[in-house]
Amino acid sequence: MTYLGEGWDSTAVLVDGRWVQRRPRRPEIGPQLLRETAVMPWLAPRLPLPVPVPEVVSLDPVVVRHELVPGQEIENLTAAQGRQLGEFLRALHAAPVAEAAARGVGPLTLPVDRFRAEVRVPGAEELLARLDDLPADTLVHGDLGPEHVLGRDGVLTGVIDFGDLHVGDAAIDLAWALHSTPPAFAAAVADTYGVTPELRERALTWHRLGPWHEVLYGNDIGDHEMAEVGLAGVVQRLGTRVSHR
Structure with missing residues (x-):
């Protein structure tokens, strides 16, 4: 073991x-x-x-x-891998929501009140207000990032960690892929998936929101360093000064 x-x-x-x-x-x-x-x-x-x-x-x-799903976290993302991920997300997002719901998959509940209380960001109300208008009509992975996309020998070999699978906004699965990866990879994902300007903008909203969860989790477990790393991410993605509980 x-x-x-x-x-x-x-x-x-x-x-x-x-x-x-x-x-x-x-x-x-x-x-x-x-x-x-x-x-x-x-x-x-x-x-x-x-x-x-x-x-x-x-x-x-x-x-x-x-x-065990084969592969490991990829260091150098390529356009070919971007096309693979775009195809994967198209297939995932085409899965019937009603059938997923029958198997216990429900919507995402965001801790917006805790965001406001524990990460006080001047001017960030605009970001939080956008959350009210986001769709929730697609089966999504919910936590798609570099640690959950595996590869080997230049190709993707698997996607792991479906604990946050839920019925939500398709853009959440595109946040990292479009806004935190090399241009060739991001462009290949967008072309293969068929990303529209509106979908790209929603993905940016989710990308900016990501570090807020890290702050809350750091607070929950008493890990000051994790909370500070999360705050640094908030600063980087929102470009403003922040404070937290």
Whole structure:
């Protein structure tokens, strides 16, 4: 058994060199892991890249496992990989929302009150106000970033970590890909997916909002350094001075 590390929600170990075994870090994450065992077997065959397909190992305590998805975080993103990701997102976002909902996938609830209370950003009300008008009509990964897109030998080999899968705005899955990657990769994603100017603008809203979650999580676990890193991200993406609780 090899310890793989821990994320915000779960810890993971590699068993027999094949199985990634996950346990919730907090009691409320148990139902989230079990939901993945219901939705991912249905979703995986619809997608052009490998994804985790977990199964239940234990209910008390909650333990799930899935076969190891090949690859590692990519250092140099290319246009070819951008086209792969664009195709992946088109397939994911075409998945029937009603069928996902029947398997327990619901909408995203943003902690807007906590954003206002714990990250006080002059002039940021405009950003938070935009959240009220964003659509919620698409099945989305919800946390798509460089640590969750795997590759090997110049091609993408999988997408992992579907704990934030929800019915929401398609633009959330394009935030990192369009606004925090090399130009050739971003352009290939946009061309393959069919990004419109309005969708690109919504993706920028989600991109700017990303670091706020890091501040809240740092506050929750008492990690001052994490909260400060989140604040630095807020400063960089919003270009304003900030303070927090």
